[in-house]
Each structure stands twice: as C-alpha cells, then as structure tokens.
Amino acid sequence: MQEGLDLMPQIRDKARELLTSGAVDCVIGYERASDGLTARPLFAYEPNDVDKLIFDQTCAHNLARFLVNKRDSTVAIVAKPCDSRAINLLLAEKQIQRERVYVIGVVCPGIVEATWGQIGDKLQARCQLCREHTPLVYDFLVGEPPAEEPPAEPYHDVAEMEAKSAAEKHSFWAEQFARCIRCYACRQACPGCYCTECFAEQLDPLWVGIRIAPMENEVWHIIRAFHLAGRCIACNECERVCPVNIPLSLLNRKLEKDVLELFGFRSGLSAEAVPPLATFKKEERLGMSE
Amino acid sequence: MIEGYQPKIIGFLCNWCGYAGADLAGTSRITYPANIRVIRVPCSGRVDPLLVLKSFQRGADGVLIAGCHPGECHYVEGNYYTRRRFALFHPFLEYLGIEKERFRVEWVSASEGKKFSKLVSSFTEELAKLGPRREA
Numbered sequence: 001m002q003e004g005l006d007l008m009p010q011i012r013d014k015a016r017e018l019l020t021s022g023a024v025d026c027v028i029g030y031e032r033a034s035d036g037l038t039a040r041p042l043f044a045y046e047p048n049d050v051d052k053l054i055f056d057q058t059c060a061h062n063l064a065r066f067l068v069n070k071r072d073s074t075v076a077i078v079a080k081p082c083d084s085r086a087i088n089l090l091l092a093e094k095q096i097q098r099e100r101v102y103v104i105g106v107v108c109p110g111i112v113e114a115t116w117g118q119i120g121d122k123l124q125a126r127c128q129l130c131r132e133h134t135p136l137v138y139d140f141l142v143g144e145p146p147a148e149e150p151p152a153e154p155y156h157d158v159a160e161m162e163a164k165s166a167a168e169k170h171s172f173w174a175e176q177f178a179r180c181i182r183c184y185a186c187r188q189a190c191p192g193c194y195c196t197e198c199f200a201e202q203l204d205p206l207w208v209g210i211r212i213a214p215m216e217n218e219v220w221h222i223i224r225a226f227h228l229a230g231r232c233i234a235c236n237e238c239e240r241v242c243p244v245n246i247p248l249s250l251l252n253r254k255l256e257k258d259v260l261e262l263f264g265f266r267s268g269l270s271a272e273a274v275p276p277l278a279t280f281k282k283e284e285r286l287g288m289s290e
Numbered sequence: 291m292i293e294g295y296q297p298k299i300i301g302f303l304c305n306w307c308g309y310a311g312a313d314l315a316g317t318s319r320i321t322y323p324a325n326i327r328v329i330r331v332p333c334s335g336r337v338d339p340l341l342v343l344k345s346f347q348r349g350a351d352g353v354l355i356a357g358c359h360p361g362e363c364h365y366v367e368g369n370y371y372t373r374r375r376f377a378l379f380h381p382f383l384e385y386l387g388i389e390k391e392r393f394r395v396e397w398v399s400a401s402e403g404k405k406f407s408k409l410v411s412s413f414t415e416e417l418a419k420l421g422p423r424r425e426a
Contacts, residue, residue, distance in 0.1 A: 161385065162385060166384070166387050166388070166389045167387070167424065168387075169384075169385065169386060169387035170386070170387025170388075170424055171387075172387075173386050173387060174387075199340070207340055207344070215347050218347070219340070219343055219344070219347065222339075222343055222382075222386060223339065223340055223343065225382075226339050226378075226379060226382065229378055229382075230378075251385075254381075254382065254385050255378065255382060258378055258381055258382070259378065262374075262377055262378060263374075276374065277371070277374055277375055277378070279374075280367065280370035280371060280373065280374050281370075282360070282361065282370065284373075286373055286374065286377035287377060288373055288377060288395060288397075289396065289397065290359070290360075290397070
C-alpha cells in the first residue's frame with residue numbers, strides 16, 4: 001500500500017515550482033479524501049496548495065478527464081501511464097494543445113481496489129493486466145521505470161464470453177443492463193467522452209428514451225462502448241465508478257481486442273495516431289466479400 | 291422452422307448502388323421476397339451503428355446494408371469507412387447475443403439486380419431457418 005509514497009516530495013516540488021513561476025495556472029493532482037484513506041482529485045491554484053498533493057496506490061482517478069474543461073488555461077497534470085494514454089488520445093483528437101499541458105508523469109506501481117473508508121490489498125483487475133508502467137507522454141518523470149514490461153495476454157475473460165451461445169450472451173447482457181440506473185457516471189468519468197452534446201441527450205431523434213426500460217439501457221451501453229471503439233485507453237474508470245457494477249470492461253475490451261486484431265491498433269500510444277475508424281486502407285478486406 | 295413465420299429485414303440501401311440495384315431488379319421483373327423493408331440512404335457510410343441497433347430493438351430479424359463496391363463509392367471513399375465500422379460492429383453484435391447471420395454488409399452495384407434478388411432470397415431463407423429473435 002505504501003508503495004509510491006516516496007514519489008510525493010518530487011511531485012510537490014515540481015508543482016510548487018510550476019505554480020510559483022507562473023508556468024501553469026493550475027496543477028491537477030490527487031489529495032487525501034475526507035475518509036483519510038482514499039484519494040480524490042485536487043486542483044491546486046496556489047503554491048500553498050501543493051502540500052496537499054499525494055501519490056500512492058489509492059490514486060485511481062483518470063485526471064486527464066479534466067483537461068478538456070481546462071483547455072483555455074495552462075495546466076500541469078499528475079499522470080499515471082493509463083492517464084498518459086488518455087492525454088495522447090486527446091492530443092491526437094486535437095482536443096487539447098500540447099504546449100498548454102505540463103505532464104508530471106509517474107511510474108505506476110498499480111492501483112489497489114478501494115471503496116470509501118476501505119482499502120484492499122489487491123491490485124485492480126486492469127492493473128493486473130497492465131502493459132505500461134511508465135507514462136507514454138511526460139515532461140517530468142517521477143519514479144524509476146521498470147527494466148522490462150510484462151508481456152500480456154489480457155483477453156481471457158473476453159474469449160470466455162465469446163465462446164458462449166447467442167442465447168447465453170443475450171441473457172447475460174440483459175441481466176447486466178437491467179441494473180443500469182442511467183446515472184451516466186461511466187460517461188462523466190471517461191476521458192474519451194467529451195462531446196458537448198452526447199447522443200444520449202439528443203431529443204430529436206430520441207436515441208435513448210427517458211423511460212425506464214431495458215431497451216433504453218441497452219442502446220446506451222452498446223453505443224457508448226462503440227463510440228469508444230479504437231479510442232478507449234483501458235483506464236477502466238467507467239467500470240470503477242459504476243454504482244451497480246456493470247462489467248463495462250468486458251464490452252470495452254472486446255472492442256479493444258477486435259481493433260487490435262483487425263487494425264493492429266492500440267489507442268493512446270502516440271499523439272499523432274489516427275483513430276482506426278476515422279481512416280481506412282483501400283486494399284484491406286476485413287473479412288468482407290469483394 | 292416455424293410454420294408461417296416471415297422474417298422482417300431492414301435494408302439500408304445506398305442511393306447510388308444498392309438502391310439502384312434493387313430498382314433494376316424491379317424494372318427487370320426479377321422477383322425477391324417482400325420480407326425486406328428498404329430504407330434509402332445517401333451512402334452506406336451514412337449508416338450509423340445506432341440505426342442498426344435500433345432496427346434490431348424495434349423488431350427486425352435481420353439487417354442488411356448494401357453499398358457500392360469498394361473503390362466505386364459515389365462519394366469516393368464513403369464505403370471504406372462503412373467497411374471498417376461494420377467489420378468492428380458485426381462481431382460486437384454477436385458478442386451481445388445477436389447471431390452473426392442476422393447482419394450483413396454487401397456490395398451491390400446499380401447493374402446487379404440479379405445479385406440483389408439472390409441476396410435478399412438467401413438472407414430471408416437463412417433468417418427463416420434461424421427463427422424469430424428473442425424478446426429484448
């Protein structure tokens with residue numbers, strides 16, 4: 001649990017330096033939540049605020065989520081490797097400007113399962129599958145990058161799901177989606193969901209009706225996942241914030257797997273990458289007839 | 291097979307190829323099953339996965355998208371996007387419990403009235419064998 005604590009002084013010093021010199025207007029980082037155990041986002045505007053900054057294995061939030069809202073000011077952000085992929089995604093999609101973001105990258109020890117007032121000792125599922133422990137984009141790196149990244153075969157649960165019959169899959173997802181209360185926390189937590197008008201809020205056509213019905217939940221979840229196809233950076237914040245524990249990563253990672261197989265693409269690895277559904281190759285067949 | 295069951299197919303046909311192909315089938319008196327309900331779209335690239343999903347939700351047994359052959363899009367590259375989008379969406383539908391036989395993306399040119407007719411016939415047969423979809 002204490003892993004990562006030694007990174008705190010470095011983060012604080014850097015943040016203080018940036019705020020004092022006026023290089024940035026705000027530092028987005030983590031502070032201790034009021035339960036005294038877990039972490040919550042901190043927006044530090046004054047050099048005095050930086051002593052609240054922390055970094056340890058409870059810092060789950062993907063802070064890149066806030067960059068789009070802050071695009072008119074210059075900010076520094078504390079970024080884990082998964083968050084750094086989100087920064088690359090936002091850069092690639094021209095949502096933020098590189099020169100207005102100062103990235104304090106942290107080498108990540110993995111984030112632990114935690115709920116309010118309670119910290120587990122087990123790493124989150126996504127962290128167990130993580131392939132990048134060093135941020136992919138940073139201006140200042142905190143921590144020692146590991147010598148070797150573990151090879152990963154992270155799709156066994158997706159493959160299990162694929163192997164089920166159509167009827168089994170149908171009833172599984174019907175059960176999952178039935179629990180949804182459509183609070184849209186999954187969307188609010190997602191760094192890739194930045195549309196000013198989400199399809200779920202459009203009234204004409206009314207894609208997602210306001211009535212409480214399985215059908216409306218289903219269309220929300222399927223299209224939400226598909227809008228992130230080839231864009232999702234697997235921070236899994238959507239699943240973490242879900243109040244009814246819908247296994248959203250099972251949807252996201254199915255698309256991630258297929259994107260990798262079809263297009264050989266993983267999102268957020270570079271700031272220049274074009275999302276696979278926004279481009280094409282004339283000669284590809286993709287399993288379709290001529 | 292269920293006696294008397296007629297599958298419902300929603301067909302999104304591109305104005306320049308799929309739709310013209312269907313039209314040619316009509317004017318050439320080539321018959322095809324009336325199970326298909328045609329929706330004309332300007333380009334197969336216009337078809338949002340939302341439209342496909344909504345069709346299934348509102349009772350379609352099968353969804354067909356027919357566009358120009360790759361390289362022959364009226365808008366030059368619209369159908370290349372269609373191809374990528376649905377190459378990805380198709381297995382996703384299957385993953386969610388909609389049998390992969392229920393969804394097809396086909397390339398039908400304006401001169402392929404016969405191909406269109408055969409396509410709708412074989413699709414209808416296949417869906418009839420599969421039977422109606424489970425209620426959502």
